Amino acid sequence: MSEQLVYAMEVILNGLMAGVLYALVALGFVLIFKASGIFNYAQGVMALFAAMTLVGIMNGQVPFSHLINAIFGSHITQFGWQVPAVIAILLTMAVMVLLAWCVQQFVMRHLVNQEPIILFMATIGLAYFLEGVADLMWGSEIKSLDVGLPQGINLWIDETTLNIFGYGFFIDNLDIVATIVAALLVIALVAFSQYTKQGRAMRAVADDHQAALSVGISLNFIWVMVWSVAGFVALVAGIMWGTKSGVQFSLSLIALKALPVLMLGGFTSIPGAIVGGLIIGVGEKLFEFAIGPLVGGATENWFAYVLALIFLVFRPQGLFGEKIIERV
Amino acid sequence: MFYREAGDFKVSYSQDSQTFPIRFDRYRYYVVLAVAFGVVPFLINDYWANAILLPFLIYAIAAIGLNILTGYCGQVSLGTGGFMAVGAYACYKLMTAFPDVSMFIHVLLAGGITAVVGVLFGLPSLRIKGFYLAVATLAAQFFLVWLFNRVPWFYNYSASGQINSPERDVFGIIITGPNAPAWATYLFCLIFLSICALIARNLTRGTVGRTWMAIRDMDIAAEIIGVNPLKAKLSAFAVSSFFVGISGALFFAIYLGAVEVGEVFGIQKSFLVLFMVIIGGLGSIFGSFAGAAFLVLLPVVLKVVGADMLGWPTDIVAHLQLVIVGALIILFLILEPHGLAQLWRVAKEKLRLWPFPH
Numbered sequence: 001m002s003e004q005l006v007y008a009m010e011v012i013l014n015g016l017m018a019g020v021l022y023a024l025v026a027l028g029f030v031l032i033f034k035a036s037g038i039f040n041y042a043q044g045v046m047a048l049f050a051a052m053t054l055v056g057i058m059n060g061q062v063p064f065s066h067l068i069n070a071i072f073g074s075h076i077t078q079f080g081w082q083v084p085a086v087i088a089i090l091l092t093m094a095v096m097v098l099l100a101w102c103v104q105q106f107v108m109r110h111l112v113n114q115e116p117i118i119l120f121m122a123t124i125g126l127a128y129f130l131e132g133v134a135d136l137m138w139g140s141e142i143k144s145l146d147v148g149l150p151q152g153i154n155l156w157i158d159e160t161t162l163n164i165f166g167y168g169f170f171i172d173n174l175d176i177v178a179t180i181v182a183a184l185l186v187i188a189l190v191a192f193s194q195y196t197k198q199g200r201a202m203r204a205v206a207d208d209h210q211a212a213l214s215v216g217i218s219l220n221f222i223w224v225m226v227w228s229v230a231g232f233v234a235l236v237a238g239i240m241w242g243t244k245s246g247v248q249f250s251l252s253l254i255a256l257k258a259l260p261v262l263m264l265g266g267f268t269s270i271p272g273a274i275v276g277g278l279i280i281g282v283g284e285k286l287f288e289f290a291i292g293p294l295v296g297g298a299t300e301n302w303f304a305y306v307l308a309l310i311f312l313v314f315r316p317q318g319l320f321g322e323k324i325i326e327r328v
Numbered sequence: 329m330f331y332r333e334a335g336d337f338k339v340s341y342s343q344d345s346q347t348f349p350i351r352f353d354r355y356r357y358y359v360v361l362a363v364a365f366g367v368v369p370f371l372i373n374d375y376w377a378n379a380i381l382l383p384f385l386i387y388a389i390a391a392i393g394l395n396i397l398t399g400y401c402g403q404v405s406l407g408t409g410g411f412m413a414v415g416a417y418a419c420y421k422l423m424t425a426f427p428d429v430s431m432f433i434h435v436l437l438a439g440g441i442t443a444v445v446g447v448l449f450g451l452p453s454l455r456i457k458g459f460y461l462a463v464a465t466l467a468a469q470f471f472l473v474w475l476f477n478r479v480p481w482f483y484n485y486s487a488s489g490q491i492n493s494p495e496r497d498v499f500g501i502i503i504t505g506p507n508a509p510a511w512a513t514y515l516f517c518l519i520f521l522s523i524c525a526l527i528a529r530n531l532t533r534g535t536v537g538r539t540w541m542a543i544r545d546m547d548i549a550a551e552i553i554g555v556n557p558l559k560a561k562l563s564a565f566a567v568s569s570f571f572v573g574i575s576g577a578l579f580f581a582i583y584l585g586a587v588e589v590g591e592v593f594g595i596q597k598s599f600l601v602l603f604m605v606i607i608g609g610l611g612s613i614f615g616s617f618a619g620a621a622f623l624v625l626l627p628v629v630l631k632v633v634g635a636d637m638l639g640w641p642t643d644i645v646a647h648l649q650l651v652i653v654g655a656l657i658i659l660f661l662i663l664e665p666h667g668l669a670q671l672w673r674v675a676k677e678k679l680r681l682w683p684f685p686h
Contacts, residue, residue, distance in 0.1 A: 127654070
């Protein structure tokens with residue numbers, strides 16, 4: 001087997017792994033969009049917020065310590081304890097639920113019946129707000145996150161491929177974990193929306209707000225729940241990305257990475273988010289591998305968008321999106 | 329009392345179709361122009377020009393441009409930063425290639441080039457709508473910034489990858505570079521803003537503007553009554569990009585002087601201009617001014633209050649600024665989805681009847 005082909009195979013494998021991580025973020029978007037028709041730009045910042053909160057709780061940081069110190073001239077930063085990862089994750093989840101409730105109570109409830117674009121703008125405002133709050137709460141410096149996930153090269157794959165192709169593939173353990181977690185998450189979400197009472201209520205709300213309301217489903221509750229689930233997905237994505245590349249501002253930019261995934265897969269489809277993520281992940285890694293050196297590299301910044309753009313021109317609703325029917 | 333149309337009779341068609349039909353509006357407009365052109369240049373100093381007036385003028389042009397596309401034609405664009413970069417780099421290439429040609433022509437040509445690029449990236453809007461289009465315009469944003477970063481021809485093979493605006497003059501007065509007097513740069517931008525606002529105002533109340541609004545309100549219905557969506561959408565993209573290109577050229581050549589594309593014209597810039605349009609009011613020229621003024625003044629005010637008066641560290645002030653901007657956007661959308669322009673309209677309605685509401 002030629003060397004180029006083996007390299008390409010490694011690139012594809014890595015692309016698939018990256019695609020899973022993109023899909024993880026995209027899932028959060030799809031959930032909220034399906035249930036409330038809101039395109040939640042703040043999803044990436046929610047992942048950042050969740051990861052920062054998790055790190056802060058684990059290290060026993062005092063929230064808003066910088067602000068308090070600036071106002072009162074004090075010098076508190078630490079509670080002086082460490083919280084185990086599992087408890088910290090549970091506490092962070094509680095914070096995300098609280099956040100979901102606040103978003104519903106103070107923002108979305110007042111914007112019912114507004115045009116989708118207004119709601120979209122509101123979530124951009126929310127993104128700014130959350131980013132500022134996260135920085136004020138925990139400080140804006142880069143933090144490392146370690147919840148005990150395995151990291152580093154996977155030796156077994158390295159050895160096996162070395163025996164077969166004569167070249168060891170470099171696959172990060174973390175990426176493998178992320179893939180498994182994403183798969184489990186998707187199964188859990190599908191099961192939740194298909195087989196539980198709340199999941200059915202959620203789908204009913206997604207189909208028709210008013211009809212759902214008239215059979216006695218509480219819209220408020222469903223929306224808080226949906227935002228909580230999105231918060232949970234954000235937390236998982238935050239843990240994965242945060243472990244991979246540190247908890248920092250650029251974490252919120254993964255939302256931008258998830259957008260072309262959504263366009264490709266369609267805004268309303270959970271399988272679409274997965275397939276779209278994989279296509280984008282593999283596509284951009286392959287493109288960078290094959291064409292990147294010819295045009296100066298760093299094509300990953302825009303390739304996904306251009307791919308999605310070209311794709312949309314031929315199929316405006318995405319791969320698995322619902323067909324757009326327009327009436328006058 | 330003073331703001332009403334009673335007694336303001338129109339006796340000819342040209343009077344009936346003038347830009348400001350109410351006499352008070354017209355006089356106010358003349359007074360504002362007179363102050364801006366005749367008084368401010370004598371009072372201006374470097375701090376005011378660089379911190380407030382220049383950014384305001386330049387962002388106002390960009391906001392008018394985006395407002396035409398998003399507010400009047402209903403096509404949400406997140407590519408404003410990328411189009412501003414096109415204007416800036418086009419201006420830079422023209423300035424260095426033709427040093428003897430007037431800056432006016434360079435800036436206008438830069439706008440024209442941006443318009444062409446804008447139409448190119450506007451083509452998908454014929455197939456894609458709504459969110460899909462908003463995300464598709466991000467393709468323009470990322471691709472253009474990458475292009476200007478990676479292709480050395482655009483920054484004349486300079487070692488730093490930056491572009492620096494060389495010293496150029498208009499009628500013998502230096503307007504770019506560090507030696508330019510504040511009043512000259514101010515007047516140069518003001519002239520462009522006045523012309524752009526005038527063009528935008530008249531375009532939006534004419535045939536072109538009405539077809540845009542028809543497309544915005546319901547594109548299928550507009551198509552059925554005979555509006556050509558191809559023409560309407562692409563003309564909106566062209567005009568909008570023309571303005572945005574001019575503002576990008578001014579932003580680079582007059583205001584900053586040196587630009588690193590990823591930093592200055594990144595996605596944050598797209599959002600900033602979009603916020604100006606939303607806070608100011610979608611579909612309103614006055615709103616573009618109000619939104620630009622608001623978002624230019626807010627950081628300055630916060631910095632003065634937070635860092636200078638209360639003595640807080642600048643990073644906390646910067647974070648607080650994010651919180652406040654985010655909260656304000658949400659608050660505006662909840663309380664007044666039509667922005668500052670709508671507040672002004674309501675105030676005018678009140679003024680018409682004041683002080684005798686019955």
